[in-house]
Amino acid sequence: MSVQRGMHKPIALLLIVLQMTVILAVAAPAGAWDDVPLPPPSIFLLATPQGEDILVTWTAVPQDEMFGISFLNLTRAAADGSGAISIAWLPAGSTAFLDQDVEPGVSYRYRLLIVHEVDHPAYDLWSSSEMSIRTDAVAPGAPRDLHAEAGGSQVNLTWLPPLDDGGGSIYNYTVCVGDSADDLRPLMNVRSFDFNLMGGCTVRNLTNGHEYFFAVRAVNTVGPSDLSYAVSIIPLDSPTLTVSCHDLGDGDFDISLHWEPPEPGEVALIGYELHIENVGINSTVLDLGPQDTNYTFELRGAFGECLLFRVRAIYADNASSFSNSEELQFGMYEEWVDWDHYLLSGAVMAVLVLAGALTWGVHRRRRG
Structure with missing residues (x-):
């Protein structure tokens, strides 16, 4: 035994x-989740000092029957996210809570968890955005290192967040534009979530050949920062890029790029730069002449790589304009890894x- x-x-x-x-x-089995509702909507949370307390507010959680909202759980943690505790269980229709159990000068991070009845993994972590704040928070410092790149009738802006957030999470950036550095007006808002993904924004529907000035403010729940320093740029007509890819077998590919040249204008075109970025690994910049509109190369052993292509038209007087971006994503080659x-x-x-x-x-x- x-x-x-x-x-x-x-x-x-x-x-x-x-x-x-x-x-x-x-x-x-196919269609296993066919009856599940669409992904849950984002819940936008703000935390604002109110004297010695902190007022937490959020966008209303949808009360649609398909979501089956039971109640809301407001949590609070240290500024680094550690030590999270539940501070309030609230009805599904609540949109605010005044936290009176806080200490002066201490940063707290808030998040709202939605308790629901949807049986789907996409809903398992349904919660609001997070925000940190302390009772003595002030407006943040100005954004840093603002940079502008011109494209056809548009400008790409990138910047770095301020060194000092004032003691409260920055939830928004305000982009300002004008005809001079001394005459700027608000143009658009960029949510911090979008900024963290893109590092900036794109301003479209501009007039080619016109000089624009841009600056950016950072905003927390106390108020806006001072403006960053202003940058000026002139959008010019840009190339139009297309990319094609031919599979040669065994993980090798023949890649062909072609771009339509920009329309002739008052500023002379003197050449192109071809930018090839192997995302997260390295970047290559090739200098080409003004008559070049094609480029072909063979990529060997593509294994999960992501290539990003752009063409930059170089004009006289140090002006330039970027084409559209094109991306090629290569998966794990099936003949190498036959799962x-x-x-x-x-x-x-x-x-x-x-x-x-x-x-x-x-x-x-x-x-x-």
Whole structure:
């Protein structure tokens, strides 16, 4: 009997291995989530000092029956996100809470969790944006290193956040524009979430050949910062880029780029720069002549790479204008990593090991 009991653990472990291998090898049935509602909407949260307290507000959580909202759970943590605790359980229709249990000079981070009845992994972490604040927060410092790149009838702006957020999370940037650095007006707002993704914004519908001045303010719940320093730029007509890719087999690709030259204008075109960025790895810049409108190269061993292409038209007087961006994403090459083959082999191996273990167990019991 002791031998039989000893066999239970290895057999059970082997059965688990076999079960998990089969699960990995069999795809989930199509349409498994067809009846699930659309992804949940974003909940935008703000935290504002109110004397010695902190007022937390948020956009209304949708009360649609399909979401099945039960209640809201407001949490508070340290500024680095550690030590999160629940400070209030609130009705589903609530949009504000006054936190009176705070200490002066201490930064707190708030987040709202939505408790619902939707059975889908996309909803498991449905919550609001997060915001940090302290009771003595002030307006932030100005954004840094504002930079402008011209394209056809548009300008791409990038900047860095201020060194000092004033003790409160920056939730918005205000882009200002004008005909001089001393005459700027608000043009558009950029949410901090979008800024963190893009590092800036694109201003469109501008007039080619006209000089524009731009500056940016940072905003927290106390108020706006001073303006950043202003930059000036003149949008000019830009090239139009197209990219094609031909699979040569075994992870090799033939890549062809073609761009339509910008329309002739008052400023002379003196050449192009071809920018090829292997996202997250390196960048290459090639200098080309004003008559060049094509470029072809062979990419060998593409393995999960993402290439981003842009063409920069170089004009006289140090002016320039970027084309549209084109992206090529290469996956893991199927002939290199044949997952179906490996999963099937794993399932067969698990069955063979299990059969051997069972045979050995029967043999031991007979001998015992």
